[in-house]
């Protein structure tokens with residue numbers, strides 16, 4: 001069966017488009033609202049979405065996503081809740097591919113076998129575990145393949161000679177981190193970002209995605225020239241944070257969702 005991520009990139013290649021890939025922390029402000037937000041992300045033109053599992057020690061995250069994780073962890077949102085949110089969104093008609101985004105610890109705590117048994121047939125097509133280095137991912141890669149889920153690797157400008165090894169085992173797409181440091185909106189990127197993207201392009205026939213710091217249509221367009229997909233997290237999570245007062249009230253929830261949709265639609269246009 002074709003993986004939805006492969007189908008989405010094939011469609012975009014034929015259209016000459018670039019995938020817009022939002023990230024959001026599931027359970028911020030609550031799981032049901034996250035499912036509503038996933039729906040408006042698709043309406044706004046997102047081509048696939050990273051569903052973030054909240055974690056107490058998000059080492060690679062800047063303050064915006066750290067705060068989102070804290071808000072979600074206040075209701076003790078678990079990896080199981082995130083997987084159920086994916087199947088709920090699928091049942092409610094969302095078609096775009098889901099990429100489960102989790103640090104390794106929540107998966108270990110849950111149990112590898114148990115995790116891959118749960119995640120099968122929940123509408124999840126990809127998995128990103130930012131703190132699982134390629135040197136230690138054999139078992140996860142095998143179990144992921146077994147579940148028909150692409151294990152998508154991250155490469156950073158400092159990956160150098162590891163790029164080839166990472167690219168050789170990649171599935172789905174290769175996620176290029178645009179800058180060093182943690183996630184968060186930026187105005188400038190790693191000075192060798194263009195050469196880095198070129199290096200990754202030459203190391204794989206898979207689509208190349210780029211993320212970290214991207215928050216405006218100009219930046220999306222800039223990266224669309226060299227990448228097949230652009231990941232936007234903190235800028236969208238910050239929009240959700242700004243809309244929390246509206247999202248928290250039944251009378252103004254729709255207005256809050258519209259604010260998020262309008263921001264994301266502005267990135268895609």
Ligand SMILES: O=P(O)(O)OC[C@@H](O)[C@@H](O)c1c[nH]c2ccccc12
Pocket residue numbers: 023050052060061065130154182183184185211212213214231232233234235
């Ligand atoms: O938030 P940014 O700067 O737009 O970057 C995307 C990022 O949010 C998402 O892909 C992500 C969230 N947490 C991460 C941890 C490591 C690498 C990537 C991530």
